[in-house]
Amino acid sequence: MPYPTSTALRSPPAAPSREPYKLYGQTYPLDTHSNLPPTIISKLDRGLLTHPSHPLSILRQIIQDHFASATSIVHPNPVVSVFQNFDELGFPADHPGRAVTDSYYLNKDYMLRAHTSAHEVETYRSGLDHWLLSADVYRRDEIDASHYPVFHQMEGTHVWSESELDALPALNAKLAADLAGCPLVIEDTTQISPSNPYQPSHDPRHAAQITQHLKHSLNSLIFRLFGGVAQSGGEPLRVRWIEAFFPFTTPSYEVEVWWGGEWLELLGCGVVMQKTLDLAGQSHKSGWAFGLGLERIAMVLYNIPDIRLFWSTDARFLSQFKPGQITQFKPYSKYPPCHKDMSFWLPEATVAVEAGSEAGGAGEGVTKVEAGRRVFHENDYCEIVREVAGDLVETVTLIDDFTHPKSKRQSKCYRLNYRSMDRSLSNEEVNALQDQVQKRVVSEMGIEMR
Secondary structure (H helix, E strand, O other), X not given: OOOOOOXXXXXXXXXXOOOOEEEXXXXXXXOOOOOOOHHHHXXXXXXXXXXXXXXXXXXXXXXXXXXXXXXXXXOOOOEEEHHHHOHHHOOOOOOHHHOOOOOOEOOOOEEEOOOHHHHHHHHHHOOOOEEEEEEEEEOOOOOEOOEOOEEXXXXXXXXXXXXXXXXXXXXXXXXXXXXXXXXXXXXXXXXXXXXXXXXXXXXXXXHHHHHHHHHHHHHHXXXXXXXXXXXXXXXXXXXXXXXXXXXXXXXXXXXXXXXXOEEEEEEEEEEEOHHHHHHOOOOOEEXXXXXXXXXHHHHHHOOOOOHHHHHOOOHHHHOOOOOOOOOOOOOOOOOOOEEEEEEEEXXXXXXXXXXXXXXXXXXXXXXXXXXXXXXXXXXXXXXXXXXXXXXXXXXXXXXXXXXXXXXXXXXXXXXXXXXXXXXXXXXXXXXXHHHHHHHHHHHHHOOEEX
């Protein structure tokens, strides 16, 4: 899951006030970047990808079985250097993903990986040519049924040495023949162009064959995952390829599947940037890579309506899944929601930045200052809600955004929807949570309740 490519605001820091982080046998001193809360630390050792009957682990195993010749890796330690996560992959210094509003930092030098690509160079450096790497990844994000601060990605790649590239036409012919027998409609009007070029260091003949191998391989995987349902309905599975841009591949593509009456984005992929392999000491190799979000696909295949369910320990959830099988989730209950609205004035001279837009920059502090102005970021607000309410909050939605015509002060109103996946919540319990959220956002974000 690549980050967007826009320019981030930068903000000066606030001082940390906690003890140094002690994770995986290492101690990480705090500094102005440190923003890793206890709620996230508590998730680090859950290991959902290694539980045989967990839907994410089942999906991971199915993909691994499909790419049977690939070496499979589940990377257990999410702590990486900022260099690994960003610089080694060519992310610019002002990229928004670097902002403390978007990523979790132990300090200015170390963070929790925000994507599996943080391990790409080190894995190439090990000499592996065909591998799948799965891991938990961490991003500060909005709160709704499809977003969670911890999720899981799988990265796959296949590279060949120069002496092996001439064998690709035969490999592609076999893959094409296998696909020809599948009820599959592939829509692909992508072209090599100045906006999506082959790399100058690549022989165009070889680059074309690598690209073809990538497309055949992923079309085959998508049919393995989604084709069974399509076949049961009597209609061929429709797959669509779209030109894309990623920092670490070119040409690059996004792949979609027609599902439930709409196009569903599944993954991003492309031909590996040669400079990545050069950095890993593998200059004599070239090939392709893809990355996908396991929750995104699992929610569709298993019909799981809320991403929080993946973290449930309720036997009524976990008992529904069996290794090697994709079965439809059957809701075991629907507890009533309880919503509370929170309306407040932003501090005067505040810049409001919504989740998913440009924000953040170097430095920590929930409410930041940019050129003498406070910066309100929705991700900071959601982070406080998560720390207080955890998985008892279902959604946080902006329902009103008002600017006073005379004073020009800006007001926001958020609706916090509380709902447990496993039990009913009392109004008193929800009121207590809402009160804690309100107290913290007032003290930490400098806002004024309306």
